[in-house]
Amino acid sequence: MRLLLLGMVAIFCSSAATPEEQALQISLDIQARHTPFGTILNPYYVSPVSSEVQTYTRCGDSAIWTGHWLASEAFRYKVTRSSESLDAAKRALRAIRLLVEVTGSNNLLARCALRTDSPFSAGPRSEEKSHGEYLGKFENTDYYWIGNTSRDQYLGVFFGLSAAYESIADPSIRETITDLATRLLDRLIAKNWAIVMPDGDISTVFWLRPDQELAIRQVGRQVNPDRFGKGYEDKRRDTGGLNIIMAFEASDENGSYFKFNLNAISWYTLIHLEEPESPKRSEYLSAYRVFRNAVVNHGNAFFNVVDRALTGPEARRDAETLDLMSQWLLRPKRDPFIDLRGKYRACGENRACDPIPVVERVSTDFLWQRSPFQLYGGGTGQIESPGIDYILPYWMGRAFELDFNLLAVSAASGRPGLAPDSIATIYGSGFTEGSQIRVTDSAGS
Known part of the structure; x- marks a missing residue:
């Protein structure tokens, strides 16, 4: 018939x-309106119909979305090899470098960084004051940086660094990624996988999330195998019960839904970079399927x-x-x-x-x-x-x-x-x- x-x-x-033209325009809009200090922030307009920016908001999650932005531009470069995508990826990578270097010798990851000389910093500072504010410097410019950094900020940044390292073969970009990942991972290991602020306060720990620790170690092995390869392999060998962790996460398909995005980027990094002959690959995939079946x-x-x-x-x-x-x-x-x-x-x-x-x-x-x-x-x-x-x-x-x-x-x-x-x-x-x-x-x- x-x-x-x-x-x-x-x-x-x-x-x-x-669809491609839409994606390209969004990238331009991000660079024009969402990166006043380099990292991802959201403009807050004077009114619903105004194009005048009153302030910026969502500073507390700037690191994770800057990492996702870097991943986006890295995949774009992998597809198009365009100079525009390379420039955008470099901007996103510089923003992540800001979030690390602004913390000084601490080698911490800041939630976000706000220029001290900008009137647009007042709103985000007020919103995020409960997280703790510190002074820092980046490229001879003074910044306030926001602490109490969470696991999701680290996971988002390592996701972006990994995607960019794989997709962009530029030696200077890879050198920067290796440096940033090494500094962040060295501190996490030195602090026994606790995120410790300069005043000694612990914002959170990875102790009950070996899957997330493995994902970050996997990126370390990817970009600096001599330094982090053995540590990843030892942790991989000693870790079990990943299905149980995912089953607990999947038991509530609605509450704290952001957890599923963290699972997605962690499992992508962990499995995508795992060698096909790895004895752990099937176990990783089994745990991933528990997450996948839930969503x-x-x-x-x-x-x-x-x-x-x-x-x-x-x-x-x-x-x-x-x-x-x-x-x-x-x-x-x-x-x-x-x-x-x-x-x-x-x-x-x-x-x-x-x-x-x-x-x-x-x-x-x-x-x-x-x-x-x-x-x-x-x-x-x-x-x-x-x-x-x-x-x-x-x-x-x-x-x-x-x-x-x-x-x-x-x-x-x-x-x-x-x-x-x-x-x-x-x-x-x-x-x-x-x-x-x-x-x-x-x-x-």
């Missing part, structure tokens, strides 16, 4: 920017791309990824208050029974670390997110040969994004008005 689809298939004919139906494009990187192509998952990314492009850039109570069935306080469509989810710095079940939340529409939650899965997906040229959604998928009264929706930039599609069955008729 041959069927000419007329009203049955919705063709979106548009001169809108392609497989959450509609998470980044986790899907990580899964493709670790396990290879899979048609249904990859089609879903394209759908989720197309929905992301329909989301607001700022943070309006969202209230979906009454629209979607609730299974608890501020928890939907099923994942909410991407286009309707509550805004955040990085969408894929936000619970897809959250029914309400947000702000006043004055904070702009950077868009790393688009460019990271986009360029990482491209690096692992995911084709973004055609975005298709099947009615059988049960996923949102299907046009009304259609059995499929195809999104693309090369269609003309009046386009038609022929569908042929398996018999060729």
